[in-house]
Amino acid sequence: MKFNHQVIEKKWQKRWDDERVFRIGQPKPGKKFYILDMFPYPSAAGLHVGHPKGYTATDIVARKRRMEGYEVLYPMGWDAFGLPTENFAVKVGRNPKEVAAENIKNFRRQVKSLGFSYDWSREIDTSSPAYYRWTQWLFLQLYKKGLAYRAKANVNYCPSCRTVLANEQVLDGKCERCGNPVTLRELEQWFFKITEYADRLLAGLEKIDWPERIKSMQRNWIGRSEGVEVNFRGLRKDATEKSRGAKMKIREGEFDVPVFTTRADTLLGVTAVVLSPEHPLVDSLVSASERKAVEAYRREVRDKSELERTGLKKEKTGVPLGTAAIHPLSGEQVPVWIAGYVLMGYGTGAVMMVPAHDERDFVFAKRYGLDMKFVISPPHEVSEARHEAIHHGKKRKGQDGAYTGEGILVNSGEYSGLTSVDARQKIAAALESAGRGRRQVNYHLRDWLVSRQRYWGAPIPIIYCQSCGEVPVPEKDLPVTLPDDVDFRPTGESPLSSSKSFHDVSCPKCDKPARRESDTMDTFVDSSWYFLRYTSPNEKRRPFDPRAASVWCPVDLYVGGAEHAVLHLLYARFVTMALHDLDQISFEEPMSRLRSVGLVLGEDGAKMSKSRGNVVNPDEVVEEFGADTMRLFEMFGGEFSETLQWSTKGIVGVRRFLERVAALGERAEESEAPPPDLPGRQAGAETLRLLHQTIKKVGDDIEAFKFNTAVSAMMILVNHLSARGSVSPDVFETFLKLLHPFAPHIAEELWERLGHSDLLAREKWPVFDPGLAREEQMTVVVQINGKVRETLRLPSDVSEDEVRAAALASLKVRKWLEGKEPKAVRYVPGRLISIVSG
Numbered sequence: 001m002k003f004n005h006q007v008i009e010k011k012w013q014k015r016w017d018d019e020r021v022f023r024i025g026q027p028k029p030g031k032k033f034y035i036l037d038m039f040p041y042p043s044a045a046g047l048h049v050g051h052p053k054g055y056t057a058t059d060i061v062a063r064k065r066r067m068e069g070y071e072v073l074y075p076m077g078w079d080a081f082g083l084p085t086e087n088f089a090v091k092v093g094r095n096p097k098e099v100a101a102e103n104i105k106n107f108r109r110q111v112k113s114l115g116f117s118y119d120w121s122r123e124i125d126t127s128s129p130a131y132y133r134w135t136q137w138l139f140l141q142l143y144k145k146g147l148a149y150r151a152k153a154n155v156n157y158c159p160s161c162r163t164v165l166a167n168e169q170v171l172d173g174k175c176e177r178c179g180n181p182v183t184l185r186e187l188e189q190w191f192f193k194i195t196e197y198a199d200r201l202l203a204g205l206e207k208i209d210w211p212e213r214i215k216s217m218q219r220n221w222i223g224r225s226e227g228v229e230v231n232f233r234g235l236r237k238d239a240t241e242k243s244r245g246a247k248m249k250i251r252e253g254e255f256d257v258p259v260f261t262t263r264a265d266t267l268l269g270v271t272a273v274v275l276s277p278e279h280p281l282v283d284s285l286v287s288a289s290e291r292k293a294v295e296a297y298r299r300e301v302r303d304k305s306e307l308e309r310t311g312l313k314k315e316k317t318g319v320p321l322g323t324a325a326i327h328p329l330s331g332e333q334v335p336v337w338i339a340g341y342v343l344m345g346y347g348t349g350a351v352m353m354v355p356a357h358d359e360r361d362f363v364f365a366k367r368y369g370l371d372m373k374f375v376i377s378p379p380h381e382v383s384e385a386r387h388e389a390i391h392h393g394k395k396r397k398g399q400d401g402a403y404t405g406e407g408i409l410v411n412s413g414e415y416s417g418l419t420s421v422d423a424r425q426k427i428a429a430a431l432e433s434a435g436r437g438r439r440q441v442n443y444h445l446r447d448w449l450v451s452r453q454r455y456w457g458a459p460i461p462i463i464y465c466q467s468c469g470e471v472p473v474p475e476k477d478l479p480v481t482l483p484d485d486v487d488f489r490p491t492g493e494s495p496l497s498s499s500k501s502f503h504d505v506s507c508p509k510c511d512k513p514a515r516r517e518s519d520t521m522d523t524f525v526d527s528s529w530y531f532l533r534y535t536s537p538n539e540k541r542r543p544f545d546p547r548a549a550s551v552w553c554p555v556d557l558y559v560g561g562a563e564h565a566v567l568h569l570l571y572a573r574f575v576t577m578a579l580h581d582l583d584q585i586s587f588e589e590p591m592s593r594l595r596s597v598g599l600v601l602g603e604d605g606a607k608m609s610k611s612r613g614n615v616v617n618p619d620e621v622v623e624e625f626g627a628d629t630m631r632l633f634e635m636f637g638g639e640f641s642e643t644l645q646w647s648t649k650g651i652v653g654v655r656r657f658l659e660r661v662a663a664l665g666e667r668a669e670e671s672e673a674p675p676p677d678l679p680g681r682q683a684g685a686e687t688l689r690l691l692h693q694t695i696k697k698v699g700d701d702i703e704a705f706k707f708n709t710a711v712s713a714m715m716i717l718v719n720h721l722s723a724r725g726s727v728s729p730d731v732f733e734t735f736l737k738l739l740h741p742f743a744p745h746i747a748e749e750l751w752e753r754l755g756h757s758d759l760l761a762r763e764k765w766p767v768f769d770p771g772l773a774r775e776e777q778m779t780v781v782v783q784i785n786g787k788v789r790e791t792l793r794l795p796s797d798v799s800e801d802e803v804r805a806a807a808l809a810s811l812k813v814r815k816w817l818e819g820k821e822p823k824a825v826r827y828v829p830g831r832l833i834s835i836v837s838g
């Protein structure tokens with residue numbers, strides 16, 4: 001073994017710590033850099049080898065920035081509240097507080113063992129009262145602004161975690177935490193009004209450097225949709241029943257049934273109006289004869305999830321109300337139904353049914369034998385294919401359902417013949433001028449449900465008083481601390497309600513007996529503002545020092561998993577905008593630049609899991625191969641944003657590279673005397689050239705997050721140096737500066753062995769000299785009519801005219817030109833001359 005990683009890694013970690021190398025001072029103007037990892041929730045399983053992949057990348061950038069003269073804010077902390085910790089604590093029958101403390105201790109040890117340059121004096125823990133006091137403060141600020149409110153709504157409920165969930169926490173109909181199917185329940189809950197920021201959340205995406213994939217996920221999630229609200233007129237049940245068949249008088253405005261559509265052009269294809277089963281108008285519209293069936297159906301859908309109700313492949317069921325609605329343009333009567341696939345939470349909670357042109361409506365109408373009216377004629381090719389499918393039985397995918405595309409209107413009176421795009425505008429205008437509709441923009445984004453019926457979270461700072469109603473806890477009374485005298489096991493009732501000491505309080509306004517809100521906040525509230533706390537983590541009187549926040553924020557570079565695209569990353573943006581509007585901060589976007597880290601998979605290419613037995617324990621890797629090897633392996637193994645497959649062979653290879661570096665270091669130590677063929681300690685020109693090319697490459701690659709090619713470039717340099725008889729200490733020292741951000745322990749060690757007593761971490765980043773990096777000779781290819789006919793070796797500093805002249809003077813070229821003048825000569829600098837001959 002060329003170096004004992006167990007000794008040197010501890011040694012340098014201690015020295016960095018003792019000398020407080022990574023504590024920050026006041027940055028000079030333009031020289032601040034805030035770089036942040038998505039902080040982990042400290043699980044009982046300990047650190048996953050996937051964590052250090054992101055952390056190594058940020059550490060590399062952080063160390064490089066310091067060497068470039070920046071003050072770098074690079075903190076770490078713990079997202080310690082939340083279901084995983086609590087579920088684990090419940091399972092093992094212990095207090096989540098104790099479990100979390102242990103997990104944090106273990107995580108801290110593991111993270112520290114990898115030598116990241118975090119400023120540990122800024123560590124935060126979201127489950128500590130010193131932190132969650134300010135999460136509660138945030139709640140109160142939003143409350144004061146009307147951005148936090150309590151309301152009864154149909155919400156997602158996880159029967160296994162026994163708590164409600166936000167929409168963002170339901171993935172494919174399943175609970176984000178435990179994977180069990182989620183149901184809908186009507187409950188009174190606390191919400192944050194994120195929908196008020198829908199447009200700004202969309203607009204802000206244009207100003208930030210985030211991966212396109214994440215931006216488009218946010219756009220889709222926000223789901224801006226332009227359409228028309230059309231008023232149908234519902235006929236009251238008794239009126240309908242009395243005058244069956246006869247023309248009827250409708251009382252103006254009394255029974256408007258607004259529906260939301262993005263396809264007003266299909267209005268004359270409407271054959272029914274369908275309400276959500278939860279729609280408040282159902283009670284006044286249902287006819288006496290259908291009431292029973294309607295009640296039964298409403299019970300049936302009550303516990304179904306949104307996915308079950310609306311999924312394209314799911315059954316579409318419903319029942320008629322025995323009532324009619326009047327078409328706003330044709331005046332015809334269409335039946336009114338309720339159906340599970342119409343949701344109360346979107347648009348108006350009602351739709352106009354167009355079976356010929358909407359998939360779900362098609363399935364529904366077929367099932368119940370409802371009318372279909374074909375009003376959009378597809379463009380020619382499409383209609384041929386459909387014709388064949390329908391009349392010649394040649395079923396093709398998608399040809400035997402609704403036609404959902406654009407086309408030309410038919411069977412639509414005065415609108416027939418218009419394109420659907422045109423008709424959409426004309427019909428919207430006609431509805432507006434008739435007072436039967438208005439243009440409307442809807443968003444799929446729902447308000448953020450933040451209350452949880454769980455113990456392990458920040459208590460919601462609200463008190464309910466018999467006479468004063470809902471009363472916010474005065475800020476001076478914060479934090480509302482979590483009580484210990486509770487049964488932690490989730491029952492669906494909030495565990496906090498079982499604590500008398502917590503629950504029974506006096507009203508802050510009138511002093512009469514009152515009770516505390518017993519729900520806690522979603523952990524995503526904790527993490528929606530943590531990056532602000534890091535700027536002044538020890539503030540006692542306020543959540544953060546506004547001056548520190550304005551010096552350091554926004555975060556210049558944020559790194560974490562893409563799975564947070566519409567969770568944490570959306571919430572943090574919303575909270576930042578809200579705090580901006582509350583005059584707490586001066587910026588609206590929390591993170592200027594974001595990079596996503598790809599997963600680390602097991603050696604078998606599958607996601608690491610206990611049951612597969614492919615979990616790699618970082619402690620063992622650090623012990624056997626060292627932190628530097630692990631860091632370098634995770635950077636070298638492929639594109640940063642792609643998945644990385646664990647490979648023992650790869651680890652061994654990287655370790656061997658570091659051993660060669662150590663061996664080279666020994667040779668550099670020995671070669672204090674100048675090599676015989678060189679003046680002074682100067683290295684050969686070729687070595688210097690490669691060194692400067694490497695300086696450039698490694699620097700650029702770090703900025704572009706191409707860590708794998710940066711490592712290869714260093715490997716090429718090391719190969720080159722190893723092949724020489726002697727190694728110039730100057731060259732090797734410069735190389736160590738490049739290596740340092742990637743493998744800091746060994747780099748410091750070799751630096752010291754070369755006779756330095758100061759830390760490498762405090763050195764300057766090497767300056768790239770383009771003059772030294774330039775190749776002296778370049779190869780220019782000569783093409784004639786697109787075919788390569790000659791290659792020229794030329795000094796790299798010749799002018800364009802000289803290159804052209806050299807090309808035309810070449811014997812081979814003259815032969816191919818057969819004495820004719822070339823028609824055109826194009827030069828691609830340093831690479832190619834392209835000649836078009838006559």
Ligand code: ANZ
Binds near residue numbers: 261346351352
């Ligand atoms: C008639 C129609 C005809 C529709 C047609 C589509 C195609 P986005 O783009 O997501 O906004 N819709 C409206 N509110 C709904 C609700 N609460 N529950 C379920 N479906 C609802 O989708 C808007 C379309 O989704 C609307 O346009 C409506 O169906 C349906 F050929 O109206 B459409």
Ligand code: ZN
Binds near residue numbers: 158159160161179
């Ligand atoms: Zn769950």
